[in-house]
Amino acid sequence: xxxxxxxxxxxxxxxxxxxxxxxxxxxxxxxxxxxxxxxxxxxxxxxxxxxxxxxxxxxxxxxxxxxxxxxxxx
Numbered sequence: 730x731x732x733x734x735x736x737x738x739x740x741x742x743x744x745x746x747x748x749x750x751x752x753x754x755x756x757x758x759x760x761x762x763x764x765x766x767x768x769x770x771x772x773x774x775x776x777x778x779x780x781x782x783x784x785x786x787x788x789x790x791x792x793x794x795x796x797x798x799x800x801x802x803x
Contacts, residue, residue: 749773
């Protein structure tokens with residue numbers, strides 16, 4: 730996989746997370762009870778934290794693959 734593909738995938742992942750967060754904000758206008766709180770804490774906060782913590786790792790992996798690609802093409 731080329732590093733640019735990882736960067737593109739990372740960008741799409743960020744857009745998907747942004748879309749999810751916006752959809753949740755829209756939903757919270759109509760669903761505001763203890764079950765919504767539970768859903769947010771149990772699922773959405775974990776998804777957000779996991780996805781957000783993956784970005785530095787993806788960036789690091791992209792750098793490593795870029796270096797390997799340059800080394801192999803020289």
